Amino acid sequence: MAPMTTTGEQMHALVERLYPLCRSITGDGVRDTLEIVGEYLPLQTHEVPTGTRVLDWTVPQEWNIRDAYIADTAGNRVVDFAASSLHVLGYSVPVSATMPLSELRAHLHTLPDHPTWVPYRTSYYKPDWGFCLAQETLDALPDGDYEVRVDSTLADGHLTYAEHVVPGQVPDEVIVSCHVCHPSLANDNLAGIAVATFLARALAETKPWYTYRFLFAPGTIGAITWLARNRERVDRVKHGLVLACAGDPGRLTYKQSRRGDAEIDRVMRHVLRSSERPHHITEFTPYGYDERQFCSPGFDLGVGSLSRTPYAGYPEYHTSADNPDFVSPEAMADTLAVCREAFGVLDRDRRYRNLSPYGEPQLGRRGLYEALGGRSDAKQAQMAMLWVLNLSDGEHSLLDIAERSGLPFDTVAGAADALEGAGLIKA
Amino acid sequence: MAPMTTTGEQMHALVERLYPLCRSITGDGVRDTLEIVGEYLPLQTHEVPTGTRVLDWTVPQEWNIRDAYIADTAGNRVVDFAASSLHVLGYSVPVSATMPLSELRAHLHTLPDHPTWVPYRTSYYKPDWGFCLAQETLDALPDGDYEVRVDSTLADGHLTYAEHVVPGQVPDEVIVSCHVCHPSLANDNLAGIAVATFLARALAETKPWYTYRFLFAPGTIGAITWLARNRERVDRVKHGLVLACAGDPGRLTYKQSRRGDAEIDRVMRHVLRSSERPHHITEFTPYGYDERQFCSPGFDLGVGSLSRTPYAGYPEYHTSADNPDFVSPEAMADTLAVCREAFGVLDRDRRYRNLSPYGEPQLGRRGLYEALGGRSDAKQAQMAMLWVLNLSDGEHSLLDIAERSGLPFDTVAGAADALEGAGLIKA
Amino acid sequence: MAPMTTTGEQMHALVERLYPLCRSITGDGVRDTLEIVGEYLPLQTHEVPTGTRVLDWTVPQEWNIRDAYIADTAGNRVVDFAASSLHVLGYSVPVSATMPLSELRAHLHTLPDHPTWVPYRTSYYKPDWGFCLAQETLDALPDGDYEVRVDSTLADGHLTYAEHVVPGQVPDEVIVSCHVCHPSLANDNLAGIAVATFLARALAETKPWYTYRFLFAPGTIGAITWLARNRERVDRVKHGLVLACAGDPGRLTYKQSRRGDAEIDRVMRHVLRSSERPHHITEFTPYGYDERQFCSPGFDLGVGSLSRTPYAGYPEYHTSADNPDFVSPEAMADTLAVCREAFGVLDRDRRYRNLSPYGEPQLGRRGLYEALGGRSDAKQAQMAMLWVLNLSDGEHSLLDIAERSGLPFDTVAGAADALEGAGLIKA
Ligand SMILES: [Zn+2]
Ligand SMILES: [Zn+2]
Ligand SMILES: [Zn+2]
Known part of the structure; x- marks a missing residue:
C-alpha cells in the first residue's frame, strides 16, 4: 500500500x-x-x-531550445543548459561562435551579490542571446577563447x-x-x-x-x-x-x-x-x-x-x-x-430580504431558539439570527453582517440557512 | 411646610x-x-x-398572581412571594402540590456565584412554573417534602x-x-x-x-x-x-x-x-x-x-x-x-438659508456687533454669526455648524436668532 | 554694473x-x-x-490725511504722524483742539503688554478720531493740556x-x-x-x-x-x-x-x-x-x-x-x-483617457522603455507610465495618480507627456 x-x-x-x-x-x-x-x-x-x-x-514566434553551452578550448562545457534551464537567456536567438571571454562578457549575466546563484533573464521582444551563470563560475574562467552555442529556434508556431x-x-x-x-x-x-x-x-x-x-x-x-x-x-x-x-x-x-x-x-x-x-x-x-x-x-x-x-x-x-x-x-x-x-x-455570500421586517418576528414560536438547544455556540447563533434579520434589507450581504456583528461568517451563514428554512428571509 | x-x-x-x-x-x-x-x-x-x-x-393571555410560596411540612413559608415579587418565575402557571426537595429542585432558580441574591426569571411563552431564591436559602433547606403553591391566573384579558x-x-x-x-x-x-x-x-x-x-x-x-x-x-x-x-x-x-x-x-x-x-x-x-x-x-x-x-x-x-x-x-x-x-x-436644531449669501453682509450697519457689547463671550458670539452665515446654505444645520466650528451649540443657536431677527437668514 | x-x-x-x-x-x-x-x-x-x-x-467716503500730531504746550510734537503712519487711527475724522491729557486719554491706544510698540487701529464705519502710541510714550506724558490735530479729509471720492x-x-x-x-x-x-x-x-x-x-x-x-x-x-x-x-x-x-x-x-x-x-x-x-x-x-x-x-x-x-x-x-x-x-x-493637472484601456499596451514596441535608457529615475518613470495608463479612465487626474502611486507629480506628468506623444492617452 x-x-x-x-x-x-x-x-x-x-x-x-x-x-x-x-x-x-x-x-x-x-x-x-x-x-x-x-x-x-x-x-x-x-x-x-x-x-x-x-x-x-x-x-510572438515560438521559441524552442534543445541545447546551449559555453565550452572552453578543451571542449569542457563550463556553462551547460542541460544542468539548468536558467543558464540560457530566455528567447535567446541561435548562436554558434567562438570568441574571447572579453567579447563574450557582454552576453553573460551574473549576480555579484550572490556569487553562487544563477540569475533568471529573458529577452522576449528584443532579439538577443546570452547566458546566465554564477559569479564564481565567471570569476574562475580564464581569459581566452570560448565556444558558445545556443541551439534554439524562433519560428512561427x-x-x-x-x-x-x-x-x-x-x-x-x-x-x-x-x-x-x-x-x-x-x-x-x-x-x-x-x-x-x-x-x-x-x-x-x-x-x-x-x-x-x-x-x-x-x-x-x-x-x-x-x-x-x-x-x-x-x-x-x-x-x-x-x-x-x-x-x-x-x-x-x-x-x-x-x-x-x-x-x-x-x-x-x-x-x-x-x-x-x-x-x-x-x-x-x-x-x-x-x-x-x-x-x-x-x-x-x-x-x-x-x-x-x-x-x-x-x-x-x-x-x-x-x-x-x-x-x-x-x-x-x-x-x-x-x-x-x-x-x-x-x-456563500448572499443578500437576503427579511420577509417580516416590521419588528422582530417571534423566533420562539417557530422553534428557532429550541433548535439551538445544546449547541455550545447557542448564544452566538441566536445573535446571528437577530443580526441577519436586522440587516437583511437587500443591501447588506452575509459578509457585511459578519463584519458588522463581529460574528464568524459561518455562524452568520448558518443563521441565514435557519431563517430561510423558516420562511423568514429570502435571497 | x-x-x-x-x-x-x-x-x-x-x-x-x-x-x-x-x-x-x-x-x-x-x-x-x-x-x-x-x-x-x-x-x-x-x-x-x-x-x-x-x-x-x-x-398573550393576561397573568395575575395573588400568592406563591414554598412551605415546609411545619407550614413555614421558606420562600414567599409576599416578601419579594422576584421569588416567583414570571408567568408561572398555577400549581398546588407537595413534592420532595429532590423533585422541586428542577423548578428552583438560584445564583450560585451570588449566594445571597435572588435571580429574576420569566417564562412568557413556554408554560412553566418556578421559584427564584437565594442559593444560601436553598442550601439551608433540609431534604423532605415541601408544599408548593402558585396562586396565579393565566386567562384572556x-x-x-x-x-x-x-x-x-x-x-x-x-x-x-x-x-x-x-x-x-x-x-x-x-x-x-x-x-x-x-x-x-x-x-x-x-x-x-x-x-x-x-x-x-x-x-x-x-x-x-x-x-x-x-x-x-x-x-x-x-x-x-x-x-x-x-x-x-x-x-x-x-x-x-x-x-x-x-x-x-x-x-x-x-x-x-x-x-x-x-x-x-x-x-x-x-x-x-x-x-x-x-x-x-x-x-x-x-x-x-x-x-x-x-x-x-x-x-x-x-x-x-x-x-x-x-x-x-x-x-x-x-x-x-x-x-x-x-x-x-x-x-432647536434647524437648517437656515443665508438670504445675503454673496460676500459677507455688513453686520455693523445692522447693529449686530454692538448688540454683543459687554457680553463676556462677544468674540465667540461674533464668530458664531460668521459661521452661521457661512454655512447657512440649506444643507448645514445648527448642529453641523456647532460641530464644525467647535463653538457651543447654544452660542450658535443664539447667533442664528440674532441673524434671523436681522432678516439675514431664514429657516 | x-x-x-x-x-x-x-x-x-x-x-x-x-x-x-x-x-x-x-x-x-x-x-x-x-x-x-x-x-x-x-x-x-x-x-x-x-x-x-x-x-x-x-x-465709503474716501479718506486722506496730510498731517496729525499731539503737541505739548511748548509746541513739541509728542506723537507725530510724520514719524509713522500707525500713529493715527485709520479713518480718523479731522480734529483740531486742545484738551487736558485726562480727556485725551479716551482717544489714545497703546499696548500695555508691549510698552515700546505702537498698535494699529482703525474705525472705518464709526466716525471717530484717535492716536496710537507706545505705552512708554504715554507714561512719560505729564498731565496738562495738549494740542491735538488730525488734518484729514473724509469726502466723496x-x-x-x-x-x-x-x-x-x-x-x-x-x-x-x-x-x-x-x-x-x-x-x-x-x-x-x-x-x-x-x-x-x-x-x-x-x-x-x-x-x-x-x-x-x-x-x-x-x-x-x-x-x-x-x-x-x-x-x-x-x-x-x-x-x-x-x-x-x-x-x-x-x-x-x-x-x-x-x-x-x-x-x-x-x-x-x-x-x-x-x-x-x-x-x-x-x-x-x-x-x-x-x-x-x-x-x-x-x-x-x-x-x-x-x-x-x-x-x-x-x-x-x-x-x-x-x-x-x-x-x-x-x-x-x-x-x-x-x-x-x-x-499641469489634467485628466486623461487611456485610448488602449484593455490590457496593457505594449510599451516596448513604441520605444517608450528605451526612451528611459540612461535616466537615473528610469524605474520610477516606467512605473509612472503604468500608473498613468492604469488610472487614466477619465476620472483620475495626474494629481490623483501622483497621490495614489506615491510618485512625484513631475514624474507622473512626464509619463503622461510621453504616453500622449505615443498616442496612448488623450486629455
Ligand atoms: Zn517572475
Ligand atoms: Zn431586564
Ligand atoms: Zn491685518
Whole structure:
C-alpha cells in the first residue's frame, strides 16, 4: 500500500516534477508542463498561432531550445543548459561562435551579490542571446577563447495556454490564474501552479455556486491572449484571484484589486483577519503579475492577487536559489487553505430580504431558539439570527453582517440557512 | 411646610413607591404602576385584548398572581412571594402540590456565584412554573417534602400600556420609551420610568418644537403592540430614545440607532462629548431593549438608547441586588439632565438659508456687533454669526455648524436668532 | 554694473519702499502703492465712486490725511504722524483742539503688554478720531493740556484697486489676491503684495494653462467690490489663493477653502507634504482675510489662503513691530517658491483617457522603455507610465495618480507627456 501523503506533499511533488522543464512564454516547455498538470486535472489546451493580434499585442514566434553551452578550448562545457534551464537567456536567438571571454562578457549575466546563484533573464521582444551563470563560475574562467552555442529556434508556431472549469450553479465566473512561463523557478510560478491545481480539485467536490475558471497561461501575453479571445465572457467574471509565489516561508500577502472594494477584496481581508494568520494587505499597483491585465482600466475586474512574499520581496526571487527547497508543503498547504476558505465565503455570500421586517418576528414560536438547544455556540447563533434579520434589507450581504456583528461568517451563514428554512428571509 | 426635595430625590421616591409591585408583560402590576405614574403625569392608558395580532406576534393571555410560596411540612413559608415579587418565575402557571426537595429542585432558580441574591426569571411563552431564591436559602433547606403553591391566573384579558404626549409646534414626533414589565428591579426599569416621567414634565414647560410622545409599555410585546397599532403614525416619528438602566452609578452609555448617523445619534454624541462627562458611545446591535423593535429594518427609525451601565453589564442585573439602594437620586438627575440637554439641542436644531449669501453682509450697519457689547463671550458670539452665515446654505444645520466650528451649540443657536431677527437668514 | 540681487532681496526692497506709505481702504496711500507695484507689473487700476452699492455694502467716503500730531504746550510734537503712519487711527475724522491729557486719554491706544510698540487701529464705519502710541510714550506724558490735530479729509471720492492678468491658454481663471489697505505693516500685507507681484512676473514666463488674475485691493470692501463688479466672471474662477503674512520666519500655513476638497486644497496639501517643509494645514473658518468673501456660501469658490504664521498668531501682528525687519528675503522667497510649485501642479493637472484601456499596451514596441535608457529615475518613470495608463479612465487626474502611486507629480506628468506623444492617452 502506498504511504499516505498530505496535499502539501502532493503539491510539492508536483513542483519537483515540473521543476526541470524549460518553460518560456511559448514552446514545448509550456506544453510539457500542461501535460503533467493534465494528469491531475482535465485541461482544455489552446494553441494560438504566431502573429495573432491580441489586444494591443501580437503573439510572438515560438521559441524552442534543445541545447546551449559555453565550452572552453578543451571542449569542457563550463556553462551547460542541460544542468539548468536558467543558464540560457530566455528567447535567446541561435548562436554558434567562438570568441574571447572579453567579447563574450557582454552576453553573460551574473549576480555579484550572490556569487553562487544563477540569475533568471529573458529577452522576449528584443532579439538577443546570452547566458546566465554564477559569479564564481565567471570569476574562475580564464581569459581566452570560448565556444558558445545556443541551439534554439524562433519560428512561427503557437502560444499555448490551458483552462479548467469547475462548473457552478450560476454562470457567473470566478477566475483563478497562474503563470506557466518561468523555467526552473519553484516559488515564482510552480508553487502557484500546484496550489491552483489542487484548489480546482477541492472546489470540484463542493458543488460551488459560482463557475470557477482556472487559467494556466504564460504571464502578460498569456493573460492578454485569454482576454482578447474571451471579450464576451469577461462580463461574466465577477471575481478573480491571481496566484503567485505561493510556497515560500513568508506570511501571506493579498494585493487588492484596482477597485479596492471588490467583493474578493473584502472576502480576502475578512478571511485573513479572522484567521488570525500573520498577513499583509496591500493596495493595488499596476505592476506584479496578471492582475495588471485583469485590472487594466477597460476591464477593471474584481481580481486580486494572493502570494506569500510578493515578487522581488525575497533575495531568491528570479534566481537559481528559488528551487524546490525554497518552497515547503506546509506553506503551499497554508496558501491552499486560505484560498478554500475565501472561496467558501465568496461562494456563500448572499443578500437576503427579511420577509417580516416590521419588528422582530417571534423566533420562539417557530422553534428557532429550541433548535439551538445544546449547541455550545447557542448564544452566538441566536445573535446571528437577530443580526441577519436586522440587516437583511437587500443591501447588506452575509459578509457585511459578519463584519458588522463581529460574528464568524459561518455562524452568520448558518443563521441565514435557519431563517430561510423558516420562511423568514429570502435571497 | 414640606422640606424641599430635589428632582433626583423625587425620582428616587417614585422608584421606591413602584418597587414592591409585581409587574410583568401583562396584568394588574402594570396597571397599578401606570396609575402611580399617572399621579405625576396624565396618561392615556390602552388595553389590548388577548389574542390581538400585533405584527408577527399575538397578545398573550393576561397573568395575575395573588400568592406563591414554598412551605415546609411545619407550614413555614421558606420562600414567599409576599416578601419579594422576584421569588416567583414570571408567568408561572398555577400549581398546588407537595413534592420532595429532590423533585422541586428542577423548578428552583438560584445564583450560585451570588449566594445571597435572588435571580429574576420569566417564562412568557413556554408554560412553566418556578421559584427564584437565594442559593444560601436553598442550601439551608433540609431534604423532605415541601408544599408548593402558585396562586396565579393565566386567562384572556389585556395587555396594558400608556402614553403621554407633550404637544409641540409641529406634528413631527420624538418618541421616548421605557419598559414597565419588570417586577421588583430598580435600575432595570424603574429608574427609566422615573426619568421618563420627570423628563415629560420638564419638556411640557418648554413649549417644544417637536411633539414628544412618552411610551410606558412592557418590553418587546409592548413596543410591538404600539408599532402595530400606530402604523400610520410611525412616519411622523423623526427621532426617539429608549431609556433603561437610568440610575446606576456607572457612566452614561448611548447606543446608536441602526442608522448610526440619525440626528438623535449626532445630538447625543455632541451633547455627551461637549458635556465632558465620562461616557461611552456604542454601535447599534439588534439586542437590548425596544430599540430592537423601533430599529427593525422595516421601520428603521432614528431611535437610540440611553442608559448608564448597559443591561447585563453590572452584576446586580436581573437580581434582587438591583434594588432602590442601587440607584441614586444623583445618577437619575444626571441622566435626566443629559436628556434635557439633548432634547434642547434636537428641538432647536434647524437648517437656515443665508438670504445675503454673496460676500459677507455688513453686520455693523445692522447693529449686530454692538448688540454683543459687554457680553463676556462677544468674540465667540461674533464668530458664531460668521459661521452661521457661512454655512447657512440649506444643507448645514445648527448642529453641523456647532460641530464644525467647535463653538457651543447654544452660542450658535443664539447667533442664528440674532441673524434671523436681522432678516439675514431664514429657516 | 549693479550687484546681483536675489528675488528674495528684490521682494524685500519692494516691502521697504512701500512701508512708509499711509494706506487705508481708500485714499492716496493705496494709489501710491499701486503706482509703485505698477513699476514691476503692468496694472489695470479701477476707481469706484463713493456710494456705489457693492453686494450688501456701500463704497465709503474716501479718506486722506496730510498731517496729525499731539503737541505739548511748548509746541513739541509728542506723537507725530510724520514719524509713522500707525500713529493715527485709520479713518480718523479731522480734529483740531486742545484738551487736558485726562480727556485725551479716551482717544489714545497703546499696548500695555508691549510698552515700546505702537498698535494699529482703525474705525472705518464709526466716525471717530484717535492716536496710537507706545505705552512708554504715554507714561512719560505729564498731565496738562495738549494740542491735538488730525488734518484729514473724509469726502466723496473713490475706492481704488488694481488687477494684473497673466493670460493663459484657457479662459478659466485662477485668482490671487492680497490686501493693500494696511499702513506701515510689513508682514501683514506688504510681504503678500511683494510675493504676489513676483509670482505674477514668474508666471508670465511660463505660458500658463490657466488665466491668472492678480487682485491688489483693500481687505473686505475691496474683495466685495471686485466680486460685485465681476458677477459674470466669477463662474470662470476655478481656483484661487489669498496671500497674507507671507514673510515672517514661521512655517507655512495653508488654510483650506470652504469646500475643503477643492483642487487648490489638494494641490497645496500635496505640494507642502511632498516638499517636506514644516507646514500646517488648517480647516476653513469664516474669519481671516478675503477668503471670507470668496468662500461666502453664494460664491463658494475654491479659494484657499497661504500665509506663514497666520494673522494674530504672532505678537508683532498689527503693531509697529511688524516692520521690514520682521520679514526676510528668505521667507518671502520660500513662500514664492511654494506658490510657483503649487501653480505648476495646478496648471499641469489634467485628466486623461487611456485610448488602449484593455490590457496593457505594449510599451516596448513604441520605444517608450528605451526612451528611459540612461535616466537615473528610469524605474520610477516606467512605473509612472503604468500608473498613468492604469488610472487614466477619465476620472483620475495626474494629481490623483501622483497621490495614489506615491510618485512625484513631475514624474507622473512626464509619463503622461510621453504616453500622449505615443498616442496612448488623450486629455
Ligand atoms: Zn517572475
Ligand atoms: Zn431586564
Ligand atoms: Zn491685518
